[in-house]
Structure formats: structure tokens, C-alpha cells
Amino acid sequence: MALDEYKPQTGKAMLEGEGRSFKQVGTSPDRPDGVDKVTGRARFGADVTAPGMLHAAIVRSPHAHARILKIDTSAAEALDGVKAVVTRADFATGLTGEMWNILENVMADKTALYDGHAVAAVAATSALIARDAAKLVKVEYEVLPHVTDVDAAMATGAPVIREGAADASVPPGLHPNVVRYHESGRGDVEAGFAEADLVIEDHFRTEATHQGYIEPHACLAQMGGDGKGELWCCTQGHWNVQKICAALLGTEQSALRVTASEIGGGFGGKTTVFIEPVALALSRKTSRPVKLVMSRSEVFRATGPTASTSMDVKVGMKKDGTITAMQGTFRLQGGAFPGAPADMTAMCAFAPYNVANLKQVGYDVMSNRPKQAAYRAPGSPMAAFATESVIDELCNQLGLDPIEVRLKNASREGTRASYGPKFQRIGLVETLEAAKAHPHYSAPLKPGQGRGVSCGFWFNFGGETSVSLALSEDGSAQLMVGTPDIGGSRASMALMAAEELGIPYENVRVTIADTASLGYNEVSHGSRVTYASGLATIQAARDAVRKLCGRAAAKWGIPEDAVKWENGCAVPSGPNAGDFDPLPIAEITASMGATGGPIVGHFEATPEGAGVSFATHIVDAEVDPETGKTAVVRYTVVQDAGKAIHPTYVEGQFQGGAAQGIGWALNEEYIYGEDGRLQNAVFLDYRIPVASDLPMIDTVIVEVPNPGHPYGVRGVGETSICPPLAAIANAVSAAAGVRLHELPMSPPRILEALERQRGG
């Protein structure tokens, strides 16, 4: 994501949501899609079939880096049941920029760039035949030197992934694998460090982690020789899929209609494409529908995990806790393509703090790993890990309370953010105050336990949004949104529409419309859905209400502005408007065909007032000093939601971020062998937390309204994963009595740290 996507908030200062008494917003009814999901009726990516459908399988590179000398498809094509084999020759040529990057990732051209990189694909009459045929595709490789570590990839002599991939931001003299460079700051950090009573600088590393969504990527594609097609897939953003697939196949966007299936998790990892263009190319070649479903191992090897990092952070503090200067260098490895969010990491690193002297530098580095994808607040959790660990250490050494120090330096309304603009209304101080007052913060710890605190920050995002709300004859409503429901957003949309229309929540049916049914909708990412689609839903409902009022005005023979909407009825706006009984919505819609036609509310915009969000987490951890094993024994998330539309699902987002953070902090990691191949491409060895690894995660919803949303909503999906890495590291370091600088804090790593400390 480019920096300019995160514009400062421009909403008006008046907060109409503040002080408003809501009838439905703020309650937590069951999700509209809940019964479908618990009964198995919901259709996910792999759940659809079509007559004459073929099954596809992808041939993948077993090498981390290799020149593709020859691909012989004859044996595969000769196998009974095989209908087509595609290679890079079956895709568009002449692409540039990110579209070329995506195509190169979807299907390798001359070089396989990582273990698992797709080099060919087959379609056959059964999944088993396709799998067998994939093994018959003979690929001759010339193995090249590889590099998978971020520091090694930047070092002199490292194998060059691709010459000329760097853009103009990169200063001369850096290794060609450094492809983007970010530098920002203000003041004079050296002067700031000179003012400090204590300066601590430390080196930190984090390993790549996968979003770990339960549903592997899956799609069903149908495309004819005329270039027209249909695609069903699990994605966070089907307009984006439409745009990318059209480009990669060389067809017009409108020729391809994309429908988003139900989605079994995305967390940012389903904001791009991996298999969809391949299925379309096979379908085009065979004129048959083609289904393509990834295995878990393919998901690990060939979709987009987060970046791994190497970071140096230096902070100066006075004895009273005042931070005098902060400086950070953030190196991110994002696989064999540009795009690691080094700029985001740099910009988020010091955002919670109001500090005069700042310098942040980010390096986006290529290596022989899969192309990274967004993962929940891309780049921010790692930044917080480094920064908040150093602040914790400063607090320890100066004998200061970690929450008091954070309060003393906290960004507030009017503070100039570390990344540039002035903050509008924000809720960091409120989260810190709530954390300080929470019983967790003062609860006694048992021997062997430690407590950690961390703040976290995320920008949040608006983006193109288009919504349509059609009223039925009986006064119920059909809301069409274009943002796949990845976190219970249908419930939030239904609540907001019901609130505005004054009808029961159950009377709003929310549909995720396909790309042919609405204007362009940006992907469900950037914590934007409840904010942007919510804002659009409210405005579309108000558009419908205006039309409803117009019909009432016509019936009563009074001006439209003499009618207002209350509790689901049109009523005269005041005593001078006339004396009419309230006209319920169902009475207006029952006769709408004869009074001017169907009533549909619309809203289309690119809202820019997303409203940044902060959180403070408190964690208690217990470390077994004999085995190095950590148990997270208590966890509290305090986060500013602006306004919680559906509090239970807001809490779910808080808890989900903490749960993924626990995995990232303690056990999840991409493990590469000397040969550059991924060693742990299954859930057995890629250790996400299981239910029994997690404590009950307590939540506190802070509501400091966002001026950019009618009800004050801030996105909540991403900020919740920003503090956990640092909060857990601070807790583990307190429990173990030794500072941990590298994630995951696996048992062997903790045991080694303990041993080093004992001088062993």
C-alpha cells in the first residue's frame, strides 16, 4: 500500500454519533450468515461445481532459485483424462509494474524464484488425474545460488534475485536486492539522545508468519474463447481479482464477472491472487469450467506470508520518563518481489508517541521466498515489537511504571504524528487510562510469572465503496455491499441500515454482490469495512429515507422537507406541516410501484476519514525455566473502537488479533533448510496456537468517536495485532529475567537466553 493511501482525517469536527441514543447499533444480535455456517449450507471457495467441470493442479518448483531450462509437457498431455497444460506462454505479455510482479508470481517465466513457485498447471477430468499429470510435467532446472534471510540478502555478494528491480527511492551503493527505501523523521535525534539520561539501542528479529486462515485458496473458473468469463473464488476483494485477472489474461475487466464465495479467513492474505488466473487460463484453453483448490502445503509455500525483519531501535529517555529521541532501522524481507511494507513499519514504529526528535529508515529487501502479502496491519506489529521492547527496558532500568511512561509521552489530539500529519481525535490516552484502571494491571503475579504492556497503532483505511439498498414491497430491505464479510460485517451493516430505516435487524438482508452488480469496491482490508461500507450503508439508507419521505409528502400533498423519518415511519416534521398519522415504511413500499417506482438508496464514494486506532495490551506470561516453555496465563486487550456497532464482534476482533499475536510471538515461523526449501509447510509443524494454548482474552472497548464516520466508527480488525508481540515479549522477559530479542520466543530460544544469562 502506498503512503498516499493514508490521508489525514478530513471529517468535520461535529460528531453526530456522539450522544446519539441508538436503538439497535451497539447491540449484538446473531450474525445473519450464522445458521448457514453452522449447518454447512454456506458455500466456500471449494464448494461449487459446474457441469463438465475439470480439476486443475499446479506444478511447482522444488528449488529456491533456479533457471527454467525446459518444460516438457508431452507426457502429462498424453495421460488419459488430461485436457490442457498451461505455462507462462498462456498468459498476457507486455505487463509492467505490479501487474507484471503478480503474473511472474502466479506463473514463473524464465526463473523459479522460490520453493513452491508455480511453473505450469494441468487440467484433467478428475483431481487425482490432474495430480498425477502434474508429476509427469518434466521441468529441467539449472539451480542458482539462493538467499532467504533478510540480512544475508542485503549483504555484499548475496545472490541477486532480479537486477533492476529497485526503484528511485533506493540510495546508490546498496545491494540490488534492496528495492525500496523509506526515510522520514524530524528534529535532531543526536541532540535528543544527548539530552537523555539513558539511551538503549537493541537489535531485534522476527520471522515470517502466515495468516493461517482455515480455508485454503479455491476457485471455479469458466472462460470461453470469446474472452468472457465467470469466476467464483474465496477472496477479500473480488473487484481487485477482476482487475488483476483481466490484465493477466488480456481481456476487458467487464468481460469477467467475479463472485466472492464465503471466506474462511483472510487476514490480508486473500487481498491478491495466486490461482485464479491459472484456472481461467486452463478454462480458456479447454472451454470447460476448471476448479482449482490449493492444499495446505501449497498455501504455506506459495501464498503470501508476512515479511521477516531485522530491526535496530534506539530510544533516549530522561529520568522522569520523557522520551527525548527515537530512531529505528527496519529491514524487511518480502520474498522475490518488491512490496515488503518497510515504509509502514517505519511509519508505525513511533506513532503512539509525541517525540520531538525522530528518525526512521525502512528497507524493502527481496529474497528467495514467496511474495509476501498483507497480514493484519502489515508491518506494524514488528515495529511495535522492537520499539515497545526498548521502552520496556528503559522503564525497567529507570524504575518507571510502563503505563505512566507511555501516558507521559502519548500522542493526543493535535500531536503531529511520527509519520507526518496532525492527529485528529484519537483514543490512545483513553486506552492507557483504562488499562491502568483494569484489575489485571494491579493483580498479583505468581512466582515465575511476568507482566508485559505494549501500545500499538494502525492507520486504518477508507477506499472506493459502493452500496445499494433496495426496499421490498413489505418494507424489508435488501442491502448489497461489495466488501466480502471477513469479520461479521454483514451483522454490522444490517444494524446500521436497520437503525437508519427504523426497521428490525432481521428485516435487512445483506448480500455480498458480485462485480457486475455494484460499482468498484476496494478490497476488505485496512480495517475499512465497518467504517467505509458502514458509512456508505448509512448514507444509502438515508438516500432511501429521503425517497420514502418524498412519497409520503406527495401523498399528503405537503413539501418534501415538511416530512421527517421516525421509528420506521414518515411523520410531519412539525406542527405547521399538517396533521397526518405516521405512515409506516411497509405502507409506503406496498404502493411504491404506483407512486413513482421501486425505492432504492445508493451511495458511492471514497471516504477518507478512516480514523486511526490505538490499543494497549496487558499480558501475564509464565516461563518454565527448565524447558523454556511459555504459557500466556492472562491477557487483556484495551482498544479504541470509535463506536462499537456490534460489540461482540468487536471483541472477537480484539481477541483474534491477540490470539494470532500469541502464535507469532511464541511458536510460528517459516523454517528454511540450507537448500532454501520450506521445512514446515503443514499445520503440524507450523505451530499456530491451539485453543488450549490461549487464556480467556479479556477485552475493554474504548469509544473515542472518529470524526470521519457518522456514528464515530474506527476500524478494529488490525490494531489488535499490533501490541501482542511486544506485550508478550515484555511479559516473557519479565518472567524469565532475561530480555528476548528474537521471535518466535520458542522454548529452545528462551532456554538459550537463560543459559547465556547464567554464563553457561
Next chain:
Amino acid sequence: MQYHSPGSFEDAVAIAGAASGTTRFLAGGTDVLVQLRADIVTPDTLIDVKKIEGVRSITREADGDWRIGIAVSGAEMSEHPELGADWPGLVEAMDLVGSTQIQGRATLTGNLCNASPAADSVPAMFAAGVIASVTGPQGTRQVPVTEIPTGPGKTSLKPGELISALHVPARGARGGDAYLRFIPRTEMDIAVVGCAVNLRLDGDTISEARVSLGAVAPTALLVPEAAEALIGTTLDEAALEALATAAADACKPIDDKRGTVKFRTHVAGVLAKRAARIAYDRARARA
């Protein structure tokens, strides 16, 4: 691939003897079917042994020995009213394998024959002194389970042979066993190190002991030196330290994605002490 479901061990042996290529016996299928789907082993002949009479039962023999059928699931062992009272360590070890769903299918015999060095039930069986009935073309012979696994994925069973029952010795007086494993999570994981201790007391003094380690060598290990460190002691601190040292000394682990040599060696000693304490307390509680 050919699928067979014989009704007797004799038939199973005959089918296996006549088969060519790769043969697998199918009980719970929690390894065989997973390996098939993952392209690790694609059998030419699959012999389903679940239809053979008696393979689903747990029986206490007249001499107190337990006979466990080869298709008895982990859940059936855990829910058995008496087996767990005699051999809590063995039952708990089997119960650690996989999830609730896996427990409905996975078998003790399968865990042994899959021959993973990290199999949880195997150190517990080694420590308990379990004997296997091995049936083949020449009839049935009795083989200590310690002689079954010979390396990762390899067993001493000859082509055409299969295990037809497992026999757990009578528990007897003042005996107790325990199995502990180390995993970085709380469940749903593969042992980084496993350790089983089985002992018997004379008064408060340990008179017999067997100590077994998992995931620290190509097969589970029976460690006589560790047992000797316990015998004749009342499990005092010195005995525990000697036990930990002997256990660590016996380790011949590898560095891999699941753990390092150093970590495994250290944790083997830690687990041995912890398992010995549990087994000792269990033995003392048993009349």
C-alpha cells in the same frame, strides 16, 4: 491399488504373502491414509484388519496380563474402566496422540508400526514391557515391542507378517508408570522429547525400573543406565540427578524443525525427573 478386508489373521497373512509392491495394513488409518494423501506412501495393496474377530477388544487375561486388540482405538483405551488404573502412563501416552477425532481411530499397534521415533505410546510400551504377538506364514511368535521399530518408518516385521495382538504385563503390587512429552504447544503436536518411566517399589525403595525415551534417537530407546540410577533409591535428589544425567547421556538426537540436539538432550533429563516423580507417587498410592 487393491483393498482387502480379510476376516482372519491367516487370510491377512495369505493376502500379504501373495502381494507384490508396497503393502500396508489399515487399522485406524491415521498414518496410512495421511501418507497416502500426502504422496508419501502409495500402497499397491491395502489390507484392512478391522474386520478380523477380536481386534476391537481389550481383555484382562487370567494371569492379569492385558490383551489389547490391534484395532482398539485410543478413545477405547482411555474409556476402559480398569486398564487406566493399572497402566495410567500407557493410557495417557496413547491419549496424547492427535485430537479427539484422531483418538476415535488411532491404534496402539498402528502407533508402534508407523515406527516414528516420536510416537507417544511407544516409550510407554517400552517402559511397560509390552509384548507383541507377531503372526506370519510360519505362525505366531511373541516379540518384545522394543524389538519392533528399527529406524524411522522401519520395523523388524518381515514381509507377510503383522502384529495380531499386544500384551501388557500384569501390573502387580506397588507399581506405577508415567509418560510425559515436551511439545511447544499444549496439544496437537509431535513430541520433541518423550519419556516414560515404569517402576515398582519395595516399601519406599525402587526395586524395579524401566526408563524409555522418545524422539531422541532413530527409535524409542530403553535406557538401562537411567533405570539403574533409580533402583535401590527412594527417588531422592541425587537419584533424580543421576537419572537426568543418564537420560541425557543416552540421547542421540538430530537437529530438525522440531527441536535441536542441545534442547532435546537437556529436556530429556528434565522430563525423566518429572515422569519418575509421577510414577513413584502412583506406585506408592497402589497397594
